[in-house]
Amino acid sequence: MEIELLVYYFLFLFLGAGLSAFLNGYLNNTFNLNKMYDPVVDRSSHKDKATRSGGLALFLTFCICYGIGKALGVMSVDLYALIAFCFVALIGVGDDLFTIKYREKFFVQVFAGVVLLQSRVYINNFHGIFGIYEIPYWASAVITIYVFVVIVNSLNLIDGIDGLAALLCVKFFVIVGAILAVSSKEMELVVPSIIGALIGFLIYNMNPHKKVFLGDTGSLLLGSVMAFYIFYILDDRSSIVTDSNISRPLLAVLLLIYPLADTLRAFIIRAYKKQSPFIADRVHLHHRLIDKKGLNHWQSTLTILFVSISILVLGFLLSSVLSLSLVILCLLIYMIGIFFLIFK
Amino acid sequence: MMKKIFFWLFLIPLCFYNMHLFAVEKSAFNEASNDSILNTVSVSKLLESRDYLFVENGKNYFHVLLRNGFLTGPFQNNEFVYKDYSSQVPEEINVEFQALIPTKMGSDTYLLYPGGGMLFKFNESVGAIKRIDRSFAHRNQYSGYFFSHNKNLYLLGGYGFWETKSLLTKFNFSSGQWDYIPTTGQAPEGIDRGAFLIKDDKLYAAGFVSRNSNNQKENREDNLYVLSLPTSTSIGETVASDAFNWEKKGVLNPLLLNAPITALNKDWIYKDNLLVNIVDDPNLYLIDPIENIIKTIPNDLLLYKSGGKSIMKNSEIISTVRNSATGSVSMAYFDINGIENNPNISEEYLYRSSDNFYDFLIFGAILLVSIIIFLWVFFSYSNKNYVLIDNEIIHAKGNLKLSEIETRLIALFINKKSLANSKIMSLFTEKSKTKDYAVKRKNRTLTNLNKRFSELYGTSLLYNQKSKTDSRQTNYLLNEKINLKRN
Numbered sequence: 154m155e156i157e158l159l160v161y162y163f164l165f166l167f168l169g170a171g172l173s174a175f176l177n178g179y180l181n182n183t184f185n186l187n188k189m190y191d192p193v194v195d196r197s198s199h200k201d202k203a204t205r206s207g208g209l210a211l212f213l214t215f216c217i218c219y220g221i222g223k224a225l226g227v228m229s230v231d232l233y234a235l236i237a238f239c240f241v242a243l244i245g246v247g248d249d250l251f252t253i254k255y256r257e258k259f260f261v262q263v264f265a266g267v268v269l270l271q272s273r274v275y276i277n278n279f280h281g282i283f284g285i286y287e288i289p290y291w292a293s294a295v296i297t298i299y300v301f302v303v304i305v306n307s308l309n310l311i312d313g314i315d316g317l318a319a320l321l322c323v324k325f326f327v328i329v330g331a332i333l334a335v336s337s338k339e340m341e342l343v344v345p346s347i348i349g350a351l352i353g354f355l356i357y358n359m360n361p362h363k364k365v366f367l368g369d370t371g372s373l374l375l376g377s378v379m380a381f382y383i384f385y386i387l388d389d390r391s392s393i394v395t396d397s398n399i400s401r402p403l404l405a406v407l408l409l410i411y412p413l414a415d416t417l418r419a420f421i422i423r424a425y426k427k428q429s430p431f432i433a434d435r436v437h438l439h440h441r442l443i444d445k446k447g448l449n450h451w452q453s454t455l456t457i458l459f460v461s462i463s464i465l466v467l468g469f470l471l472s473s474v475l476s477l478s479l480v481i482l483c484l485l486i487y488m489i490g491i492f493f494l495i496f497k
Numbered sequence: 498m499m500k501k502i503f504f505w506l507f508l509i510p511l512c513f514y515n516m517h518l519f520a521v522e523k524s525a526f527n528e529a530s531n532d533s534i535l536n537t538v539s540v541s542k543l544l545e546s547r548d549y550l551f552v553e554n555g556k557n558y559f560h561v562l563l564r565n566g567f568l569t570g571p572f573q574n575n576e577f578v579y580k581d582y583s584s585q586v587p588e589e590i591n592v593e594f595q596a597l598i599p600t601k602m603g604s605d606t607y608l609l610y611p612g613g614g615m616l617f618k619f620n621e622s623v624g625a626i627k628r629i630d631r632s633f634a635h636r637n638q639y640s641g642y643f644f645s646h647n648k649n650l651y652l653l654g655g656y657g658f659w660e661t662k663s664l665l666t667k668f669n670f671s672s673g674q675w676d677y678i679p680t681t682g683q684a685p686e687g688i689d690r691g692a693f694l695i696k697d698d699k700l701y702a703a704g705f706v707s708r709n710s711n712n713q714k715e716n717r718e719d720n721l722y723v724l725s726l727p728t729s730t731s732i733g734e735t736v737a738s739d740a741f742n743w744e745k746k747g748v749l750n751p752l753l754l755n756a757p758i759t760a761l762n763k764d765w766i767y768k769d770n771l772l773v774n775i776v777d778d779p780n781l782y783l784i785d786p787i788e789n790i791i792k793t794i795p796n797d798l799l800l801y802k803s804g805g806k807s808i809m810k811n812s813e814i815i816s817t818v819r820n821s822a823t824g825s826v827s828m829a830y831f832d833i834n835g836i837e838n839n840p841n842i843s844e845e846y847l848y849r850s851s852d853n854f855y856d857f858l859i860f861g862a863i864l865l866v867s868i869i870i871f872l873w874v875f876f877s878y879s880n881k882n883y884v885l886i887d888n889e890i891i892h893a894k895g896n897l898k899l900s901e902i903e904t905r906l907i908a909l910f911i912n913k914k915s916l917a918n919s920k921i922m923s924l925f926t927e928k929s930k931t932k933d934y935a936v937k938r939k940n941r942t943l944t945n946l947n948k949r950f951s952e953l954y955g956t957s958l959l960y961n962q963k964s965k966t967d968s969r970q971t972n973y974l975l976n977e978k979i980n981l982k983r984n
Contacts (some may be wrong), residue, residue, distance in 0.1 A: 155846065166864075177632065202891075316872070323868060327861030334857040335849040336719070338751040352868055359876055361893040362884045362982075392719035394854045397683060449893075451876065455869070460539045 158334075161227055162345045165218055173214040174468060177357040180206035180364050189250070191366055205249040207354050208370025212242045214353065215374075216355050218346035228346075229339035231272035234381050240265040241305065241377040245370030255431060260306055262373075266298035269381060276300060278389035280401045281477070287389070304383060305376035307412035310419065312372040314439050315359050315450035319351045319367065319439020320458050322375050326351075328465070329382045334396040337385075347378065359451065378407065399472040403480065407468045411461040414488065415439070438496050460491055502770035520651070527835075535577050539566060540912055541827040544652065544817055551815055552606045552619065560606070562619060562626070583624045588624070589615055589634075595805055602645035609643045609830045613652050613675070616668060631673030638662065639692045644700070644725050653724070654688025654705070661687025661707040665724075665741060682743035686721050692764040694786065700724040701771070701786040703749055714716050721746040721786065721848040748849030750791050754780065765809035772809075775914035783837060784847055791847040792863040794836050805827055881980040885911065895953050903946050910959075910975045911983050917964070918971040943973075
């Protein structure tokens, strides 16, 4: 690694962490003074006072880090992508401060997806999945918006216990950061800023005395940034260094394995119970670890983090020796085994 | 009869209209009789036909191949010697000379017909261009890279019949045919245009495009590829099956990726490295793939003014420049000697490979583990902290509601690890009640608080101990694992 890059990496990592820690503390105090606490309900995993100010702190941290990076000429993200992130963050802020109906949130998410499409980074190729490669633009647009909404909401849904969403995001950005470090000079420093911001947030998220949650602002914002990088990986115009090791769609799914698998499982259970798939309950895998296995938040978060890393590593290693269908089969068997071993 | 009259009526004005063109070419060629020495003005007139091609010669000279003869120079005062070809140019060269792809092997220059197949040899000593192949113009490899290596001629990739190819063919001097050379490794999908450099028996290829055969959409290849070439020098010697092995080195620096797709079309070999000029970019890029370095060199050479194919001779780029006002063409020399000493040069990596990816991944993994360890240590420490807020003790394991007297009792232990019984008793003593009542109330409160605390947090809050200085006095000590704070 070049020294200059390493210096910038640490600069943005510490800048993100410092700013985020300061903003989280400041906003937590402000929210507390105004008695803007997250309500404790039956399905809540917390019993103490907490504020939903984490997302707003993250958003402000991103903005400041990006502004500094842009001014230094070392960071650049497509303007349309930034506008889409802002839309999603603002609807999150609205939902955290007031209450916004799901239908309205969904509309803004679709709109943000349409804006994101203008960045010319989208899913334009299936890379051989179902024997399909390049797809027409209209299909690209529909699929991209659909995947965007799925990713954004799946991250929102797993944000149920302390540190889980944030640490899974750190894992995601570590791998995406390594990919971007090889293929996209202008976006590589976005990653340490985000990781730094998440570290600053985690200090408060797991602090019982000044508890801060991501809220909708944080989960929707992180979800949309993650969705953008997933599109970057799936866009056939971007050169991805892992192409000779692993299929791009498989890599994209493995990067988001826990949010996707948990959301899919929760939807199936709710459909089986003839409930709305969007109803809030405690059927998520992380709830099982707490309710049935008696683990605390930190233990549950670490368990899920290591399981998702192990699935990713296994998929990466198997892809070098087996065909795609066999890799998927092996991973399914492994995931079922893990479910019965840890979550059942 | 009428037709003939109309024909002559049409032809005569046309000849008058174009008289200046005939005049220029005629006068130029009149001057250019065999072995005549031509000055710069006369050479420029010859070049106006546009049907010329620069090819290399010895160290100091180069040739300009024309339709009927060739120029050699420059000698004193930029003069050139003109010679007629000893035999007529093959009629198969039915395209402009600029369209031919030259490559030098030994003292001979080989000229490839566009699209591949037909091959011609320009022999300087004989002064003739001869066709040497028994192939045909197959038109399958337009824009392929024609190169020589170890006394062999190769043609790599190209576009033809709605497809880009990455195939490698070698000219067989015995049969006059082009033989297919199988390659191994990570070959690119197709190679159309691009920039190439041969160094240490390796061919470095970058900046090329491939096209989708269905919709002809161009895909720019962002990676640097390397094709290993055989080190054998004897003609006809069999080479190992994996002698031609492709390797995908890694993603090119965005400095090159941001260039337009067709931009890497002006490149020269300069001091064993590749010098690239990108359209609409004021900089020159000097690429050393072995050292993985790209140098950005600001230049004021105005290379964009040059047109057509150019060659690098010593440290000069030789090209032609057309005067947009008069249309006249003149030979231009762009001296790049010492450009690498420019103080404003910036140096960056040329490509990042999978090695860099794994480096970053290891770095990221260490970062992730560090975050987990940091959080673990941080929360192990913060787990000791029990914060008193209003009438509640706040902790990660849950909140404990306190009565008013319990809150006052707990408040006494903030920033204190030990308290004398008498201090605690002061909380319970009431003037209207007996001391015995106060003692009982204190004991009941402490027992109740300790019990509830222990049930919720799994550890006791306070315990009593006799004073070391006065055995009649009891002290109440806060559990050492507990750090009480007030918010």
